[in-house]
Amino acid sequence: MERIYAPLTPNGAQTDSIKEQLSRTVDGLLASLPATEQLSADGRRGIIARYSSVLEGNFIYWMTGAYLSVGSEEARSIILDNLREEVRDCHPGMLRRFAIAAQAVPSDSDAMAVYRDLMNVRLFVGRLSGVPILLMMTFFEGFIQRFMAFLAELARLQGSVEQEYTDVHGVCDVAHTQELLRALGAEMTLNPPGPAANLLEGVDLLRTLMISIVQPAVN
Numbered sequence: 001m002e003r004i005y006a007p008l009t010p011n012g013a014q015t016d017s018i019k020e021q022l023s024r025t026v027d028g029l030l031a032s033l034p035a036t037e038q039l040s041a042d043g044r045r046g047i048i049a050r051y052s053s054v055l056e057g058n059f060i061y062w063m064t065g066a067y068l069s070v071g072s073e074e075a076r077s078i079i080l081d082n083l084r085e086e087v088r089d090c091h092p093g094m095l096r097r098f099a100i101a102a103q104a105v106p107s108d109s110d111a112m113a114v115y116r117d118l119m120n121v122r123l124f125v126g127r128l129s130g131v132p133i134l135l136m137m138t139f140f141e142g143f144i145q146r147f148m149a150f151l152a153e154l155a156r157l158q159g160s161v162e163q164e165y166t167d168v169h170g171v172c173d174v175a176h177t178q179e180l181l182r183a184l185g186a187e188m189t190l191n192p193p194g195p196a197a198n199l200l201e202g203v204d205l206l207r208t209l210m211i212s213i214v215q216p217a218v219n
């Protein structure tokens with residue numbers, strides 16, 4: 001997939017410039033979503049199922065990768081708070097309930113439809129590169145807080161009234177995005193990225209994965 005980002009200049013890695021690039025990427029992704037009323041029941045089920053297949057087992061893993069990658073105390077403590085909330089409130093269980101109620105429990109073929117793009121994100125996270133992973137997670141939190149209305153509508157059209165997952169993530173991820181931006185600032189101060197660093201590689205890979213969740217036929 002063609003990359004859509006202008007490279008960040010070595011010392012133009014200020015939070016403001018990054019924030020703007022992330023929010024443009026989120027806007028572009030949201031604008032590419034299909035109209036919910038034009039989707040078939042199978043199309044709606046597939047999006048919820050692929051989203052669940054990816055997020056239920058991977059979000060905490062990605063965030064743990066971010067934790068293992070950062071060096072600043074501030075970033076560590078922000079990420080730990082995020083992880084604590086995920087585990088304490090059992091967000092994977094919340095997502096599983098959401099998928100069950102929408103009759104969209106992931107199947108083998110749902111997992112296969114996102115396999116390659118998910119693997120690319122996993123391999124990227126495995127490189128444990130702090131600033132790029134934090135950027136990826138900040139992008140993701142910014143995306144899902146606005147994606148939740150779409151996901152909730154799909155579930156509603158599936159006849160579900162279970163909306164705890166979408167309610168919680170449409171609200172709590174506003175604060176998470178702000179906190180992760182703060183973590184990013186702290187980490188960039190501690191470990192200024194080199195001129196050749198492709199800071200947005202993870203954002204790019206995760207964006208591609210989100211597209212394969214929403215529009216599997218396109219990939």
Ligand SMILES: [Fe+2]
Nearest residue numbers: 059086091169
């Ligand atoms: Fe969560």
